[in-house]
Amino acid sequence: MNLKLIRNLTMPLALTLICIYFSIREPSFIGPRNLTQLIVEFSITGTLALGMFLVLLTGQIDLSVGSGVGLIGGLSAVLIFQYNWPAYLALLTGLILSVIIWSLMGYLIIKQRIPSFIITLGGLLIFKGFFWQIIQNSTIPVSRGDIENIYSKLTTYYLPHGLGLLLAFLIAAVLAYLIHSERNSRREHHLTVSSPYKSISSWLIITCGLVGITIIFNHFRGVPLTLLVLASTASVVYFLTQHTSFGRYIYAIGGNPEAASLSGINVRLVTTLSFTLMGVAVALTGFMTTAYSGASTTTVGDLMELDAIAACVIGGTALRGGRGTVGGVIWGALIMTTLLNGMTLIAVPPEIKFIARGTVLTLAVWLDVQLGKKK
Amino acid sequence: MALLEAHSLTKRFAGITALSGVNFELKQGEIHALCGENGAGKSTLIKLLSGVYPFGSYEGELRLNKTLIAFKTVRDAQEAGMAVVTQELSLIDELNIAENIFLGNLPQIGFRVDWAKVYENTADLLKNFDLKLSPETKVGDLGVGQKQLIEIIRAINKHPSILVLDEPTAALSDHEIELLISHLKRLKAEGVSCIYISHKLDEVFQLSDRITVLRDGQTIKTVQTSETTRSDIIRYMVGRQISDLFPKRVNTKLGEVLLETDQICVADDNSNQVFIKNITLQVRGGEVLGIGGLMGAGRTSLLMHLVGAWGKRVKGKLYVRNRLVDNRSAPKDSIKQGLVLVSEDRRRYGLIIEQTVGFNISLSHLSHYAKFGKLSLLDEYDDNQKMYDFLHIKAVNQNSSVEGLSGGNQQKVVIGKALMTEPQIILFDEPTRGIDVGAKLEIYELINRLTDAGKAVVLVSSELPELMAMSDRIVMMHEGELSSVFNRNDYTQENLLSAAMGQL
Numbered sequence: 001m002n003l004k005l006i007r008n009l010t011m012p013l014a015l016t017l018i019c020i021y022f023s024i025r026e027p028s029f030i031g032p033r034n035l036t037q038l039i040v041e042f043s044i045t046g047t048l049a050l051g052m053f054l055v056l057l058t059g060q061i062d063l064s065v066g067s068g069v070g071l072i073g074g075l076s077a078v079l080i081f082q083y084n085w086p087a088y089l090a091l092l093t094g095l096i097l098s099v100i101i102w103s104l105m106g107y108l109i110i111k112q113r114i115p116s117f118i119i120t121l122g123g124l125l126i127f128k129g130f131f132w133q134i135i136q137n138s139t140i141p142v143s144r145g146d147i148e149n150i151y152s153k154l155t156t157y158y159l160p161h162g163l164g165l166l167l168a169f170l171i172a173a174v175l176a177y178l179i180h181s182e183r184n185s186r187r188e189h190h191l192t193v194s195s196p197y198k199s200i201s202s203w204l205i206i207t208c209g210l211v212g213i214t215i216i217f218n219h220f221r222g223v224p225l226t227l228l229v230l231a232s233t234a235s236v237v238y239f240l241t242q243h244t245s246f247g248r249y250i251y252a253i254g255g256n257p258e259a260a261s262l263s264g265i266n267v268r269l270v271t272t273l274s275f276t277l278m279g280v281a282v283a284l285t286g287f288m289t290t291a292y293s294g295a296s297t298t299t300v301g302d303l304m305e306l307d308a309i310a311a312c313v314i315g316g317t318a319l320r321g322g323r324g325t326v327g328g329v330i331w332g333a334l335i336m337t338t339l340l341n342g343m344t345l346i347a348v349p350p351e352i353k354f355i356a357r358g359t360v361l362t363l364a365v366w367l368d369v370q371l372g373k374k375k
Numbered sequence: 376m377a378l379l380e381a382h383s384l385t386k387r388f389a390g391i392t393a394l395s396g397v398n399f400e401l402k403q404g405e406i407h408a409l410c411g412e413n414g415a416g417k418s419t420l421i422k423l424l425s426g427v428y429p430f431g432s433y434e435g436e437l438r439l440n441k442t443l444i445a446f447k448t449v450r451d452a453q454e455a456g457m458a459v460v461t462q463e464l465s466l467i468d469e470l471n472i473a474e475n476i477f478l479g480n481l482p483q484i485g486f487r488v489d490w491a492k493v494y495e496n497t498a499d500l501l502k503n504f505d506l507k508l509s510p511e512t513k514v515g516d517l518g519v520g521q522k523q524l525i526e527i528i529r530a531i532n533k534h535p536s537i538l539v540l541d542e543p544t545a546a547l548s549d550h551e552i553e554l555l556i557s558h559l560k561r562l563k564a565e566g567v568s569c570i571y572i573s574h575k576l577d578e579v580f581q582l583s584d585r586i587t588v589l590r591d592g593q594t595i596k597t598v599q600t601s602e603t604t605r606s607d608i609i610r611y612m613v614g615r616q617i618s619d620l621f622p623k624r625v626n627t628k629l630g631e632v633l634l635e636t637d638q639i640c641v642a643d644d645n646s647n648q649v650f651i652k653n654i655t656l657q658v659r660g661g662e663v664l665g666i667g668g669l670m671g672a673g674r675t676s677l678l679m680h681l682v683g684a685w686g687k688r689v690k691g692k693l694y695v696r697n698r699l700v701d702n703r704s705a706p707k708d709s710i711k712q713g714l715v716l717v718s719e720d721r722r723r724y725g726l727i728i729e730q731t732v733g734f735n736i737s738l739s740h741l742s743h744y745a746k747f748g749k750l751s752l753l754d755e756y757d758d759n760q761k762m763y764d765f766l767h768i769k770a771v772n773q774n775s776s777v778e779g780l781s782g783g784n785q786q787k788v789v790i791g792k793a794l795m796t797e798p799q800i801i802l803f804d805e806p807t808r809g810i811d812v813g814a815k816l817e818i819y820e821l822i823n824r825l826t827d828a829g830k831a832v833v834l835v836s837s838e839l840p841e842l843m844a845m846s847d848r849i850v851m852m853h854e855g856e857l858s859s860v861f862n863r864n865d866y867t868q869e870n871l872l873s874a875a876m877g878q879l
Contacts, residue, residue: 255727264707
């Protein structure tokens with residue numbers, strides 16, 4: 001019991017320590033401006049990590065997503081800037097293309113039984129090549145002139161203060177309803193129900209957190225739109241993994257593909273679908289990260305696949321598949337982003353940042369191996 | 376003289392006491408059998424003796440030659456002269472027989488491995504065990520029984536002073552078992568002590584000097600083998616008298632034909648080699664069709680093919696409940712048609728080992744709980760609980776990880792998963808392998824209950840008494856082909872065995 005509690009507290013504790021360190025080095029770290037930026041960066045990494053999470057759960061890996069993020073973001077930018085497409089159509093095209101590419105890649109991996117490591121390593125290089133060709137090694141803005149569009153607003157739009165608060169309360173209300181109906185149906189099934197005080201107090205904590213964070217955001221510009229993208233993605237992935245057959249199947253396939261197949265699971269379809277969803281995450285991340293840097297350039301998406309994998313592994317997702325939680329991935333992404341954001345803020349030279357990033361990734365994988373051994 | 380002594384060993388896992396106050400003594404040059412049902416604590420005791428559970432994780436004391444020992448790792452135990460062969464094989468498929476046997480203690484000349492010596496010694500060892508195999512054969516190409524023998528040879532080749540064998544004969548043929556027994560007797564004469572775990576009481580009585588019975592984590596009794604009987608041992612093991620191991624069958628009315636094959640020939644997916652030849656059989660509702668045969672006769676392949684998990688059908692027709700099944704059929708289609716397989720290799724083909732009991736039980740039946748894509752987790756929980764109670768699965772609860780369960784309980788989880796799909800035809804592949812008497816009885820009763828309810832059962836088993844007691848009809852398989860059908864009244868051990876060896 002105690003061990004479980006300690007393990008649950010490791011990540012909040014690590015995050016707190018990191019935050020304290022950076023705040024001492026640079027007090028503006030906890031200012032609303034930087035926190036808002038941090039949340040935008042967190043949303044970007046988190047969304048990609050959630051896609052990676054689904055792929056890792058099935059026991060596969062995807063190294064191509066960094067290049068893919070650049071490619072899809074760049075393609076949509078080119079469609080808007082050079083071909084004068086309406087922004088929504090350009091984004092939709094990028095999304096559809098991404099879904100098609102990743103579905104095909106998933107199908108190729110599972111049908112031809114080529115290790116995903118190899119196929120996606122090839123993808124990394126191929127996508128990067130196409131990406132640079134499409135933007136012709138230059139810088140393509142996400143909008144024409146100063147005309148704002150949904151693409152450019154993706155990371156600069158903030159909810160009006162009132163709306164942000166309303167949304168926070170709305171989520172709290174929905175949560176209350178869900179907790180209530182869960183308790184009722186547990187009672188119907190004669191299962192133990194935790195004391196009402198416990199449920200109410202944990203609901204209160206979450207609500208206070210939601211409202212508190214909204215107020216902090218409102219001190220600057222408001223709740224960033226990207227956070228809503230991440231929250232929706234996380235809710236969908238959570239629902240998929242915990243409340244659908246598809247979710248069970250990916251855990252089963254990651255745990256033992258042969259037994260899963262004999263249990264009547266369509267291993268090929270489920271694995272391909274997890275890559276399809278990765279495609280959605282790649283497109284969303286591509287749009288957000290390109291919009292965040294204001295324009296598509298050759299460096300957009302660089303090494304993001306490693307940040308996504310690190311976030312998953314830090315959060316307890318097993319590289320060999322079958323183990324991991326959405327909550328863990330979110331914590332992992334938050335830790336990874338905080339580290340990167342803090343290092344940029346206190347002006348750590350890029351070469352040191354590379355080393356730090358690599359160290360964190362290595363440590364996380366080492367930890368994953370240690371945990372696997374303990375099992 | 377006592378070589379190894381264990382005094383009041385107690386080992387606890389979260390919430391469960393696996394061993395409580397176990398005493399055990401092994402004399403120099405003795406073969407000491409360890410008997411007990413699954414979950415009685417035999418494997419835990421072995422793991423404790425061999426350093427898998429390090430010193431400090433248990434209570435009580437271990438003495439080797441009167442001196443207190445504290446194994447921190449498996450290697451410590453090995454260096455003290457302990458060699459353990461467990462049910463889980465630890466050979467490396469990619470290496471050949473000789474490399475596997477000498478792995479970890481390769482003879483050297485200077486810095487160079489003395490390969491000539493390795494291959495020469497291996498050839499001798501193989502000859503000793505009457506194995507007609509080249510030392511250069513890749514272990515991955517061997518059958519389960521042969522792998523088991525190589526594992527035993529490797530242990531013996533370490534010249535241990537204590538040899539521990541955990542269910543060594545589960546996958547062996549009668550001839551191989553005889554050879555093993557004669558080798559163990561020779562080793563005993565050389566002064567090697569042996570702890571021998573087996574559910575096969577015939578072997579235990581043929582081989583051992585003394586027997587220690589464990590039940591529910593406690594030592595029940597240690598007796599001289601010459602002064603006891605099989606029924607005594609079974610009584611100690613289960614704590615009750617089992618008058619008849621095989622429950623009486625009420626003859627049930629036969630239903631219509633549920634599974635039928637017509638002259639099917641099946642080739643391997645990769646090598647295109649035809650392994651299954653001209654199989655014609657019929658199974659009706661309410662009957663048990665037994666399939667016997669030696670290791671490697673193709674029984675498992677046949678069952679895997681019937682559910683669509685292996686092989687290309689190059690000839691013949693397969694009907695499941697009167698519907699023609701084509702080559703594209705996968706296990707998911709079979710399950711929809713009411714045909715399920717309970718595989719012989721539960722770790723490989725049966726279980727998602729790190730998940731919970733409930734996760735595994737409902738895995739094949741999840742679509743049943745989905746409403747607009749959302750699973751009704753509580754309905755699932757209820758049904759899982761019913762199955763969990765129905766099969767008397769012993770675990771903390773259905774949220775326990777499958778990994779920590781005993782073999783018998785893991786097998787029940789696999790069976791539970793199959794039964795959840797409400798099948799009409801159930802294929803059991805060695806359902807009682809490595810399982811204790813009590814759990815065996817429960818599985819036999821379950822099979823009878825299934826046929827009473829009008830289901831068709833196919834039972835593959837290497838144990839003739841089991842096959843003869845449980846089946847309505849028996850066919851023997853030999854090198855991918857079927858013998859004639861034996862009916863209940865005309866089978867004897869002799870004619871079944873000759874059919875298995877292709878003599879009929």
